[in-house]
Amino acid sequence: MTHEAHIRLVGDDLDERSLELRRLVVRGLDGGKRGHLGSAFSLIEALRVLYDDVMRYDPANPVWADRDRCILSKGHGCLALYAILADKGFFPVEELDRFCRFDGILGGHPERAKIPGVEASTGALGHGLSIGLGQALAMRLQGRDSRVFVLMGDGEINEGSVWEAAMCAGKHKLSNLVAMVDYNKLQSYDRTAVVQDLEPLADKWRAFGFAVREVDGHSVDELRHVLSRLPLEADKPTAIISHTVKGRGIADAEGNPSWHHKSKISDDEVAAMYAELE
């Protein structure tokens, strides 16, 4: 199946849990009057399944040594991460109202140590996989069964550093490392196929030593199915190519590059988004 064919294959309508998390994203967006809405909405189901069904963690002790780690390497999608972390109680939901504000802890890109539950400060693209593989090596050295999930954007993996990291993870056969690509087919300027075509993407990851699965990244069932069977192969890191729609959930934003980042968001726009996410 080509990636083009995936664009409208986004499963059924979003369920209440997915809508609820999107409303939290809008709350953050409203708080900062800005944000990468499109980049956050394509990530929601991946984060939802990781935190609802897959990962081991303790919001009361975010640095618990035996937790699974999740690095949002595409840091600009942080509103999605903030939504799930707030929902899980890592910090009060009210923090979303201070998104990007002078006295808030939730910046336009996530920062470790400042925000409970954030594993790495990201925003500069192409850093997360190397940090994650370092953590995965550490887990192996320490004999822990913790896993490390690294969520990357499709534009992000233009970065050469990602492929340095991929070579390294393959070499070390890091079966406790999971690279997830949020493949929404749109980067900031235009479609990935136009700016820097990534295809054949699954073959690339395979060639670097990963076990690869492609999923409908908005299908909770598909994500649960794959993520409950890790590692996919005993001696390989896993790459999950998550076919998504940028802006999923807001009709105007879906597949629309101008929604990569929005600022000066009006009250009317916020109200319209809430209405659409009811």
Added chain:
Amino acid sequence: MRKTSLDQVYELARQDPRVVFIGSDLGAGTLDQFRDEMPERFFMEGVTEQNIIGMAAGLAMEGYIPYVNTIATFITRRCFEQVAVDLCLHNLPVRLIGNGGGLVYAPLGPTHLAVEDISIMRALPNMTVVAPVDKEEMARFIPQTLDMPGPVYIRLAKGGDPIVSRGELGFEVGKAIAMREAGDILFVSTGVMTNRALEAAEALAGSNGPACGVLHMHTVKPLDEDATLAYADKVRGIVTLEEHTLVGGLGSAVNDLLVDRLGRAAPPVLRLGIPDRFPDKYGTQDELLGYYGLQPDAIAHSVREFAALKAA
């Protein structure tokens, strides 16, 4: 100096299970003993500097103390964003050991020289920058890196450099060492330029030149402000000396301090270093140092003129 530093890392690793070593694609045989005895903590990851720094950050986040070694210019320029974000923003205890700081790789040309490494590293919050003068000082320094909380950049010289450090003077990160008591002029120098400063001071003393002291600023960041200011009060002029561009290195750091703290009362300063242009010659490190007026005779000549004109 390189061998001493890596031998010390091996010793630290034997004593402390938190120590890991990460190299890029170093010379055959490097740290074979480490690899043989502690293979699980020895990583040779190829020519992937960006990845290596991120990987070191991930290991450090989980309690390890990575010592990362490759050529100085590649560990500073090639992966600068990873050093800035992954190491400095997270403030992680990763040690960067840069081979061939300054003009060591003179015959290999400007792609291999590290003449702005100090300025770009010292621009980063949380980073410590250290350039020892000889291998004995390196041996005193490396064990102290074990428990330093943040990232450290260690600038290595060529090796085989004359031993001028003295054990009785001790070594403490961030504390400059007075190698020769100040007279009219104070040299503030770092790395192997301290041995040139000592030689120039001796030559001046033997030829009716100005009496010169030498303050060895092995740690360029954090600069030993107290020592610098204490001497600034006593001398007629300060000469900074570095195997490094004059843009943003030791001379700049000293100048900034003096202007910020003393204003018009600051003593005159002469900054000796490498001009703001790419080196256009090959040859040896010594030849290039000579080309830039950074060998003892030329230094002495510059100081004599400086003392006569500015610090009279």
